Amino acid sequence: MPDRSIISPYLLPDPSESAEEIAQRAATRIAYIKLAPEDKYVDVDRVLDVKGPFADEAFQGGNEAKQFLRNVCKVLVIGAGGLGCEILQNLALMGFNDIHVIDMDTIDISNLNRQFLFRESDVGKSKAVVAAAFIMNRVPGVKVTPYHGKIQDHDETYYSQFQLIVCGLDSIEARRWINATLVQMVDPEDADTVKPLIDGGTEGFKGQARVIIPTVTSCYECSIDMLTPPTTFPICTIANTPRLPEHCIEWASVLEWPKHFKDKKLDNDDPDHIEWLYQKALSRAQEFKIEGVTWSLTQGVVKNIIPAIASTNAIIAASCCNEAFKIATTSNPYLDNYMMYVGNDSLYTFTFEHEKRPECPVCGGETIEFEVKKDTKLERVVEMLTERQDMQIKKPSLSGPNGPLFFQAPKQLYEATKANLEKTVGEILQEGDQLNVTDRALPFTLTLRIKFVA
Incomplete structure (x- = not known):
């Protein structure tokens, strides 16, 4: 067994160390990771063998907790990007031995500076696929x-097999979908469905x-109004009076691309397409x-890219995995229920319920309840829905008790219902009627009850 006294896995090497000493330290850490399961989890076992002052009443500790963590608990990680790579590494090294991972993306050259499994x-x-293979190679005994x-x-049958789900997503729509799915899965008579x-x-x-405990704590949708809407630019500004480089890029992608x-x-992932937009935007900017x-700004605007910081990913992933460990082992109370981190000027965190x-x-x-005047046109109702911060709707389609009122797609339904946009709400609905709203951004049908106001 390697000498544990020189491992210090969370500390940087001493600046005074020679290159040979640094190399030895790295080799020792790798050897430590590849120890037999009963040896490499010795530090985790210290937490599970002794009941701490904050441990849950249900905490049993000892072999029972270890067996559940390593042989029973099945965890799903959604996303294998910057955050997902850190989460997968942490879970594997903490003793979670049955991990599943979902990601729809392929690896891009720009990912390599922070997504260290690639x-x-x-x-x-x-x-x-690559992340799973890397983890299994470096942490023997773990199945990913x-x-x-x-x-x-x-479907729900797939998600019901997991004890925990950890998300490292960069998509609001995906978060809303998995959140709604897990809430809908809950059977009040069966605790295992939570x-x-x-x-x-x-x-x-x-x-x-x-930490979201479906139907128990607030869900993701409860806090949807905390999200900042995506930055948009008025078409008139883009077309006539651009003032920012972003205006020129939006002009190229929104107006010029469809024209040509x-x-x-x-x-958005095709370099030739981005190059065409860049040249058009550059010409517009010079004018x-x-x-x-x-070129990079063009790609960033078109793909709505937000710069990723590796250290932020590491901190947030550590927090997520810490909560996963606490829930799986009941060794400590889990987060109740929201932690925010800000590292712009210093390190600041704040936790609240x-x-x-x-x-x-x-x-x-x-x-x-949806309040609206009787003489409000349906077109205005569509606008009102898109303006509400607590709904985050982009292109809603509406139906009432008697069927479709206005549908954005397919084209046949749009043509058949667009005339209703000029009608007033009082003409097509009664007070108390239910208005069903669907949207690509919604993973569910939103039901509104009409209330007329003066």
């Missing part, structure tokens, strides 16, 4: 099952970690004497 030779391959695809490819969801997210030097390529869809248009929202369409169990 190498240049992996570019173009599935993130989930990858799935290359969308979370929506699986699947804790641990959600992590990062944005530059900021991050958050939260008509039915050809813009592929209006605007500086700052670059985000309360359930009574009118939450996912876990609130109540139909939302």
Whole structure:
């Protein structure tokens, strides 16, 4: 067994060490990771062998906790990007031996600076598949099952097999979908249907970690109004009076691409497409004497890329995995229920309990009352829905007690219902009627109860 006294896995080498000593330290740490399971988890065992002052009453400790953690507990990790790579590593080294991972993306050269499970030779391959293989190679005894695809490819039966779900997503829509799915799975008479969801997210030097116990704590939808809407630019500004480099890029992608390529869809991941947009935006910027248009900015605006910081990913992933460990072992109380981290100027964290929202369409169990004047046109109702911060709706389609009122797609339904946009709410609905709203951003049907106001 390697000398544990020189491992210090969470400390940087002493600056006075020679290159040979640093290499020896690294080799020792790798050897330590590859020890037999009963040796490499010796530090974790110290936590599980002794009941601490904050341990849950249900905490048993000893072999029972170890057996559950290493042989029973099945964890799903959603996302194998910057945050997901850190989560997978942490879970494997903490003793979770049955891990599944889902990711629909392939590895890009730009991922390599922070997604440390990947190498240049992996570019173009599935993130989930490569990450799973890397973890299993470096941490013997751990089984990681990858799935290359969308979370929506699986039904409730698939998700019911897991004891824990940890999210390292960069998509609000995906978070809303998995949150709604887990809430809908809950059977009040069966505690095993409650699947804790641990959600992590990062944005530059900021991050958050939260624990969601479906139907017990607030769910993701309860806090949807905390999210900042995506930055949008008025079409008139883009077309006539651009002032920022972003205006020029939006002009190229929103107005010029459809004009030149008509039915050809813009592929945000195609370098040739980004190059075309860059050249167009650069020409536009020069015309209006605007500086700052670059190839990377063009890609960032089109793909809505937020700079990722490796240290932020590591901190948030550590918090998420810490909560997973506490829930799985009951060794300490889990987070109740929201932790925010800010690292712009210094290190700052704040933990608070985000309360359930009574009118939450996912876990609130109540139909939302929608106040509107009788003479309001349906077109204005559509606008009102998109303006509400607590709904985060983009292109809603509406139906009432007698069927479709307005549908954005398919084209046949749009043509058949667009005339209703000019009608008033009083003409097509009665007070107390239910208005059903669907949208690509919603993983459920939103039901509103109409209330007329003066």
